[in-house]
Amino acid sequence: MKILIADDHHLILEGVKSKLCELGDDLEFATAMTIDEVRAQLAQGMPPDLLIMDLSMPGASGLDHVVEVRERFPSLPLVMLSGAEDARQMKDLLALGVRGYIPKAYSPDIMLSAIRLVISGGVYVPPMLLDPEPVKPAGQTAADPHAEGSLEGLRSLLTERQVDVLRLLALGKPNKSIARDLSISEGTVKIHLAAIFRALNVRNRVEAVVASRRLSGL
The missing domain is CATH 1.10.10.10 (Winged helix-like DNA-binding domain superfamily/Winged helix DNA-binding domain)
Structure with missing residues (x-):
């Protein structure tokens, strides 16, 4: 399995590679530190089996680089890394077809579990997208055991x-x-x-x- 990791920080690149080695022995890693390097890597013959890409890196403009990858390689599993924890942005990216969004504040073990889920064909949805306190319908209170969403x-x-x-x-x-x-x-x-x-x-x-x-x- 070939995994392309794109981030403009060496520490992130090496840390992600080190943790992903727990996936198995048959792994090949490639790295990119700018969007142009991502394009160059994707243009080299067969695309990788998985792309893990930073949301904000040199050459990125909003979500344009995500849209570009999705349009050029629609079957390539794409997982986003980000220092931001913006729920709306996460939802927008999942709507674009990314297979996961992993905040950099998460632990390496959670990242590994998320990548395993994606590799198995799933989509990783960050728990923070789950409403901690759902809005109750009019007339219901938090103490109501039958309130929708409790x-x-x-x-x-x-x-x-x-x-x-x-x-x-x-x-x-x-x-x-x-x-x-x-x-x-x-x-x-x-x-x-x-x-x-x-x-x-x-x-x-x-x-x-x-x-x-x-x-x-x-």
């Missing part, structure tokens, strides 16, 4: 274990990590996920995370 409301649909699985899913963890964290088998994780999808009326992991924005504290 954690109690979720528990009326899911078991405690399924809530635990959903929490870890929102952190971008793959099934194997969820199983390890909860001391259950991967098969059991899949069973819980199927039940979660049915209960939330969603089709996949990404939709489940988006639907969980209604939850408090997730």
Whole structure:
């Protein structure tokens, strides 16, 4: 697997490369420190299997470089790194088709879990996009256990274990990590996920995370 990492700070480049080495031995890394270098790398024969790119780096103008990569290489998984934690910007980027947004304030382990999710075909949605205090409909109070979006409301649909699985899913963890964290088998994780999808009326992991924005504290 070839991974292109684009950032204008050597420390970030080396740190990301070092952590991603935990993905396995069959890895090839390329780096770029400007948007022009990204273009040059992408023009060299076969594109990489994954592009991890800083949102703000020399040559970037707004989201133009993201749009350019998406238009030229629509099937290339693109993950954004950023020092900013702007929820609107995250949503805009996910709407453009990026496969993940990782704030640089996050831990290396979260980054690794997010990349594993993307490699497996998923989309990493930062937990901060989940509303910590959902807006209650008129006439409802925070103390109302049946208020839409409350954690109690979720528990009326899911078991405690399924809530635990959903929490870890929102952190971008793959099934194997969820199983390890909860001391259950991967098969059991899949069973819980199927039940979660049915209960939330969603089709996949990404939709489940988006639907969980209604939850408090997730």
